[in-house]
Amino acid sequence: MPKRILLVEDEPAIADTLVYALANAGFEPVHVALAGAAIARLRSEAFSLAIFDVGLPDGDGFELCRELRRFSDLPVIFLTARGDEIDRIVGLEIGADDYVTKPFSPREVVTRVRVILRRQSPAMFAESRSNGYDAMPFELDGDGGRIRYRGRLLELTRYEFLLLKLLIEHPERIFSREQLLERVWRDPAEVFDRTVDTHIKTLRAKLRMVDPACDPIRTHRGLGYSLDIGRFS
Known part of the structure; x- marks a missing residue:
């Protein structure tokens, strides 16, 4: 079965591009635009990885990741328009696995997803x-x-x-x-x-x-x- 990827992104153009790229790469992308909707899906459904935009209308990706880490070790990639080193450090310190600065290539994001899943994916005994x-x-x-x-x-x-x-x-x-x-x-x-x-x-x-x-x-x-x-x- 394809690995399910939760994409939390409020910009339709970016979301559509990433959904297409992920689906074309063999993943099953699920898109939501709000942090509240994301945490509800994360608590009730199984995903292999999540991609969080840092800036969201009802919060930010950092807080969303902190909430996620209270109940799950799901791999997380941050998307952000901010390229400051401090933001990258904060994102990684609170439990993110990678950090991609906009603008980015959808192919790069898909590659990072594959690398993380290859590293994180648990193996059958x-x-x-x-x-x-x-x-x-x-x-x-x-x-x-x-x-x-x-x-x-x-x-x-x-x-x-x-x-x-x-x-x-x-x-x-x-x-x-x-x-x-x-x-x-x-x-x-x-x-x-x-x-x-x-x-x-x-x-x-x-x-x-x-x-x-x-x-x-x-x-x-x-x-x-x-x-x-x-x-x-």
Whole structure:
């Protein structure tokens, strides 16, 4: 499926040109003109990257990026008519991945999008592929500490991330509570078995928010937990 790109730009001529260039390059561009509309779409839909104009009628791209960073690590490119170094520094410091000054070539923007996605795109686990699980709907960015499920970025705590990462890396393998405590928690002596159960419960809730019909974490009574590939549809 084509990667969805959210373009937030209030100048129709620029927006039309970029939408055409992105679509022609094989992406699925979604255009909105206002920051309010952008944040609503970002909270409810899955995107691979966002392009923010710095100057918007109902705010600015910097504030939009700050709001986005409260719940997502989605890659961001800024578009701006201002070329001052301080603006570029501010944009990068608040979490942008790149900065393009107007006027620009649409081809340049498309190239920057490709470069960022190539760098940021999480890879499917080699172990899963070697075991024949090519359809496993999890994607991992180990360096960035992020996991996507069916294309949606999961909002995970540190231990939720480490726990789910371990299960995905070893699909179908049953881990006892003791094994999970030893592998995931920094000091397992200070936590209890119930800690694992609590984190499994919150993980299941977050996965159901993406796909209510699927419960991929399987409980094996008296044994522990595993990621059940057979439950993926």
